[in-house]
Amino acid sequence: MTNPILSVCFCTLIFFGHWKGSWSVGKVVAGNQQANLNNMRYRLTSLVKLTSKDLRSKRQIESYSLNKMEPLEKAKELAATRAVDEYVKDNFIVGVGSGSTIVHAVKRIAQRVQTEHLNLVCVPTSFQARQLIVEHKLILSDLENHPQLDVAIDGADEVDENKVLIKGGGGCLTQEKIVASCAKELIIIADYTKNSKHLGENYKKGIPIEVIPMAYAPISLKIKKLYGGEIGLRMAKMKAGPVITDNGNFILDWSFPSDIVDWKTVDTTINMIPGVVETGLFVGMAKKIYFGMSDGKVQVMS
Secondary structure (H helix, E strand, O other): OOOHHHHHHHHHHHHHHHHHHHHOOOOOOHHHHHHHHHHHHHHHHHHHHHHHHHHHHHHHHHHHHHHHHHHHHHHHHHHHHHHHHHHOOOOOEEEEOOOHHHHHHHHHHHHHHHHHOOOOEEEEOOHHHHHHHHHOOOOEOOOOOOOOEOEEEEOOOEEOOOOOEEOOOOOOHHHHHHHHHOEOOEEEEEEHHHEOOOOOOOOOOOEEEEEOHHHHHHHHHHHHHHHOOEEEEOEOOOOOOEOOOOOOOEEEEEEOOOOOOOHHHHHHHHHOOOOEEEEOEEOOOEEEEEEEOOOOOEEEEO
């Protein structure tokens, strides 16, 4: 099969040769002109071969990266699709969570609205969720207009055997918890890596705690005094300084001791510290969790 890139370059060479010949009439002898043309043709042919080789190598790398990521993304899609199909009904007010798995959920919601003509209203938990709703041309609302929701679908950073969640890796924990608290049912979707026997087993970044900026230092000291562990201010990656939440606050990430088991008491105690806005602990809130598995199945925890 003819290489299209080589064909284009060869045609260009012919044109270049004719142009160069016209330009150099009376200045360069025919033999030297032909030699220059052959030399140029050789160089461009070598360049095309090298470029084609580089493109093949790049495609191989991209293909390898895509194949490596496919099982995890497929697991997220499986969990999201199953949850949306089972819990989103016509005329529902739906709370839309945040995170990478939610992208698949919103996509599935939009598909069902298109094919089944569902009448749905969506309430976002973050700027990201709002953008997803708008991009998929779904009906956007808020808690002021729809303070009671039929269902909220959200992701999680980790889920333990008692359905206690760590959320807030993306910094949206406060709005996520508010929306979840307004829903009749909170449904969690996640891939298999988020399923743990106890908190901290798989997720090593700690529990996010949203705080008023002026209070982050004393709050850090109080939490360490109460429970131990390590706690740090979450820093931004693409800006100087700390991460700023959608609410204009800071986030502390608490790496807690492994012997803590009474998460309800911990959540209540930390929330009572002045300056704490909300924790990323969701205790007794999730009705059902869908885990997309690597084998293409969906594991349900209820």
